[in-house]
Amino acid sequence: MRFFRWFCRKDLADAVEGDLIELYGRKAEENGRLRANAFFFFYVTTFFQPFAFKRQHEQYKQLNFFHMFFNYLKIGLRFTRKHKSYAAINIFGLATGISAFLLMALFVNDELSYDRFHEKGENILRLSYKLETPNATRQGAKLPFPVKQVLLEEYPEVKSVARFYFWSGDTPLLEYGDHKYTEEGMYFAETSALKLFDFEMVNGNAATALEDPRSIVITQSMATKYFGNEDPMGKVMRYKNEDNLVVTGVMKDVPENSHITFDFLLPIELQRQKWMGWGTSTYDLEKDWNWAAAWVYAEMVPGTDQAAFETKIQAIAKEHLNTESQQGFSVQTQPLFDIHLKSDKSAEARANGNMTQIYSFGAIGLLILLIACLNFINLNAAQLNRRLKEIGLRKVVGARRGQLIGQFLTESMVLVIISAVLALLFAFLTLPLFNQFTNKSLSLGPQQLPLFIGLLLLVLTIGLLSGLRPSLVAVRTKALQGLANKFKLTRSRHHFTKAMVIGQFLICNLLILGILVVNNQLHFLQNKDLGFDKEQVMLLRHGRNLSKSQFELFENKLAEIPTVENINRGYVAGTSSFTNTFKVVGGKTEDTYSFGIKWVGEGFTEAFGLELLAGRNFDENLATDIESGVLLNASAAKALGWSLEESLGKKLSFLQGGNTVPSEIRVIGVLADANFESLYDPVLPSVFRRPNNSVGSTISLRLNAGNNLTSTIDELEAVWDEVIPAWPFEFSFLDQVLDEQYTKEERLATAIQYFAVLAIFIACLGLFGLTSFAVQQRTKEIGIRKVSGASIGAILVLISKRFVWLIAIAFLVSVPLGFYLFRGWLEGFAYQINLGPGLFALAGALSLLVALVAMGQQSLKAATTDPVKTLRHE
Numbered sequence: 001m002r003f004f005r006w007f008c009r010k011d012l013a014d015a016v017e018g019d020l021i022e023l024y025g026r027k028a029e030e031n032g033r034l035r036a037n038a039f040f041f042f043y044v045t046t047f048f049q050p051f052a053f054k055r056q057h058e059q060y061k062q063l064n065f066f067h068m069f070f071n072y073l074k075i076g077l078r079f080t081r082k083h084k085s086y087a088a089i090n091i092f093g094l095a096t097g098i099s100a101f102l103l104m105a106l107f108v109n110d111e112l113s114y115d116r117f118h119e120k121g122e123n124i125l126r127l128s129y130k131l132e133t134p135n136a137t138r139q140g141a142k143l144p145f146p147v148k149q150v151l152l153e154e155y156p157e158v159k160s161v162a163r164f165y166f167w168s169g170d171t172p173l174l175e176y177g178d179h180k181y182t183e184e185g186m187y188f189a190e191t192s193a194l195k196l197f198d199f200e201m202v203n204g205n206a207a208t209a210l211e212d213p214r215s216i217v218i219t220q221s222m223a224t225k226y227f228g229n230e231d232p233m234g235k236v237m238r239y240k241n242e243d244n245l246v247v248t249g250v251m252k253d254v255p256e257n258s259h260i261t262f263d264f265l266l267p268i269e270l271q272r273q274k275w276m277g278w279g280t281s282t283y284d285l286e287k288d289w290n291w292a293a294a295w296v297y298a299e300m301v302p303g304t305d306q307a308a309f310e311t312k313i314q315a316i317a318k319e320h321l322n323t324e325s326q327q328g329f330s331v332q333t334q335p336l337f338d339i340h341l342k343s344d345k346s347a348e349a350r351a352n353g354n355m356t357q358i359y360s361f362g363a364i365g366l367l368i369l370l371i372a373c374l375n376f377i378n379l380n381a382a383q384l385n386r387r388l389k390e391i392g393l394r395k396v397v398g399a400r401r402g403q404l405i406g407q408f409l410t411e412s413m414v415l416v417i418i419s420a421v422l423a424l425l426f427a428f429l430t431l432p433l434f435n436q437f438t439n440k441s442l443s444l445g446p447q448q449l450p451l452f453i454g455l456l457l458l459v460l461t462i463g464l465l466s467g468l469r470p471s472l473v474a475v476r477t478k479a480l481q482g483l484a485n486k487f488k489l490t491r492s493r494h495h496f497t498k499a500m501v502i503g504q505f506l507i508c509n510l511l512i513l514g515i516l517v518v519n520n521q522l523h524f525l526q527n528k529d530l531g532f533d534k535e536q537v538m539l540l541r542h543g544r545n546l547s548k549s550q551f552e553l554f555e556n557k558l559a560e561i562p563t564v565e566n567i568n569r570g571y572v573a574g575t576s577s578f579t580n581t582f583k584v585v586g587g588k589t590e591d592t593y594s595f596g597i598k599w600v601g602e603g604f605t606e607a608f609g610l611e612l613l614a615g616r617n618f619d620e621n622l623a624t625d626i627e628s629g630v631l632l633n634a635s636a637a638k639a640l641g642w643s644l645e646e647s648l649g650k651k652l653s654f655l656q657g658g659n660t661v662p663s664e665i666r667v668i669g670v671l672a673d674a675n676f677e678s679l680y681d682p683v684l685p686s687v688f689r690r691p692n693n694s695v696g697s698t699i700s701l702r703l704n705a706g707n708n709l710t711s712t713i714d715e716l717e718a719v720w721d722e723v724i725p726a727w728p729f730e731f732s733f734l735d736q737v738l739d740e741q742y743t744k745e746e747r748l749a750t751a752i753q754y755f756a757v758l759a760i761f762i763a764c765l766g767l768f769g770l771t772s773f774a775v776q777q778r779t780k781e782i783g784i785r786k787v788s789g790a791s792i793g794a795i796l797v798l799i800s801k802r803f804v805w806l807i808a809i810a811f812l813v814s815v816p817l818g819f820y821l822f823r824g825w826l827e828g829f830a831y832q833i834n835l836g837p838g839l840f841a842l843a844g845a846l847s848l849l850v851a852l853v854a855m856g857q858q859s860l861k862a863a864t865t866d867p868v869k870t871l872r873h874e
Helices: 002-007 010-031 033-046 065-082 084-112 147-154 191-196 220-227 268-275 306-312 314-321 336-342 355-396 401-438 446-476 479-483 491-527 548-558 623-628 634-639 706-723 734-777 779-787 792-826 837-864 867-871
Strands: 124-133 136-140 158-165 173-176 179-182 186-189 201-203 215-219 236-239 243-251 264-267 294-300 329-335 537-540 564-569 578-584 593-599 612-615 629-633 651-654 663-671 686-689 699-703 731-733
Touching: 002 010, 010 033, 065 084, 065 401, 084 336, 084 355, 084 401, 084 446, 084 734, 124 336, 124 593, 147 158, 147 294, 147 314, 158 191, 158 268, 173 220, 179 220, 186 268, 191 294, 215 220, 220 243, 243 268, 264 268, 306 314, 306 329, 314 329, 329 336, 336 355, 355 401, 355 446, 355 491, 355 734, 401 446, 401 734, 491 734, 491 792, 491 837, 537 734, 548 564, 548 699, 548 706, 593 634, 623 629, 623 663, 629 634, 634 663, 634 686, 663 686, 699 706, 731 734, 734 792, 734 837, 779 792, 792 837
Parallel strands: 186 264, 215 243, 593 686, 629 663
Antiparallel strands: 124 136, 124 294, 124 329, 158 186, 158 294, 173 179, 173 236, 201 243, 215 264, 236 243, 537 699, 537 731, 564 699, 578 593, 578 651, 612 663, 629 686, 651 663
């Protein structure tokens, strides 16, 4: 029939079509439908002749596209106005999902952009080391300074080498005029670093800026901080109350997406000359192969095979690192672009990201967007029942398939565009908060043009997909079915809806479980007994800059303050400790052990409440204790294979920095293990040793101030200013320093909480839509049940039970998946909580509670509606 109408001209079509239908009906009665179909096919095809063809002027005129578009828009706006709550929920849900996806996309894009601004980045490798001993495997990001000269002289694949040096234990003081600050971002570098890396100079010559040992290069923000509107070039700044440095360059602030950041660059040669006493000492860092302190970057000849080069430079480890006292070293290489996301070595320039976090944030963003899109489609479908009569009437008056599809696509696209505009607004408003817990400075500006283009494509795709389902339903709905207001879901659509609910609440269960696991682990880390007393311990930032006489005077004056219980100079928890390799004197020559070495002050064990398991403490009256006596912790004794008593009197040897002959030490006692380092790792096997002098060590004070902490701090500052006026009084508290180790976990917990709430909110919108749809489908049934005596509770159960079953299935699937995912995350900690059934049960209960709240309003409305109204529904 469609074929006949397509070719037959208008003046013949009506009459011939009637005859054909009448003839078909007669043949069907006489000969059956099969033969009638064959005759009908024969009649139509034989009528396919030139005299019956349509003429060009007889073609039906197409309706004006723009008029139809505005008609679709008008109808859509009327429907939206009529159902304001539906429109608000639909738009707000999608806008929330898109904004969350935008924020995640910003984060992921920023993480992937690290160091990409360096033009030579493709050819830059960072060299690091790996140390394997019987008790540990350690990887460090730094190498000894002399590596540079060997690379340049012996490896033609290397075009240039650049080094940076920074020690977190240093407290560099910088001043100009009245401006005097302790600066964190002060690095040592060399001219080759400014040539190799694209840190843009504003003033000065990169090729010569760091040639003079007494020069300094500063960033623009620091130039403003110290000099205001003055030109900083040639100005003299005072460094650590000792050296006058001339400003020889000003560079733009280091981009945030750099794995190494700084505010000042000083020549490595300055540090070298200071340690050489400007010619009065023999120590030379350029000849010290025992101290890995420099980040070493090599510019390679383009096309160099990294694996082959790494194999080749093991000669450096064999000749210079694997000395008689230090075995097991190997040199590793790493592309510059891989450092931020694929490196987790000790002594990194800054806290790196990781690919797991990228995958996690990207997956969360995509899943939230997917949930939002599915909800948008689902809510459209839930409202389709209200438009069946409209669809039927449009079909009766001649609406074509394309027009129905155009109508629903137009309405969908308009809603999606409104949602996208709101999403941008939400993203702008929430970006400061997002930056706060990700510790970034992301922005939505012109530089994000590719992201905005992607958003436009995303909007078009969402609009197309969300309008497609109701369009297809409208096309397939028969006119009589629409006018009768009857619409049934097919089996495949039932399965799709169920799968969507299960998927949504599977994600919700995992996110709720994530909140519980991360928060519980964080609470566990912050409250675990570390094996020492960390409360009310004050760390003086510039304590290592005091001379011996200043320290003694400071100690005597503090003895007059009753709230100061103890003053100690030496290693404290949370500060960096050196790692060295030790050998047992008289043991197998090839066995070396990697232990931490901590230089502790007098009364260290009493200051931190450490337990002595065997032997004795340091005796200040015995010169041998000060010169060669050491304490081990229990983990070190265990690594050496010694019992507590067996350890006493044993001797170890190690090569001290700057020495060429190994030093021997003797064990006089064994301490109980204490978690001085992060709880990511087990207790570090450690050697505790008294320094020959206390110069250059951290000062810690144990206070008993109670509620008088403020007045105690004022007294301490007064004493400090009296004894050490050249250095500012700056301090921190040990418990806060230790808690800062878990900032990453705090941020992760915050991120999961925010995005879990978003995912749950969007999932609830979807469940609300499904419940609304179910109630519409069963309106008359609910009325009959109420008339038959069904209670409100029975109606609530009727509507909710199938969704509860789906949520239960989602919970059962989330249990093994959640256990696998979070067990893997917890394995990154040496000390961790147990993933017991209680956590999973609580997560499931919270998920169910959220779902019941989402379904409650629609279910209760259906259960309390007057049955007279529901029975008149159709």
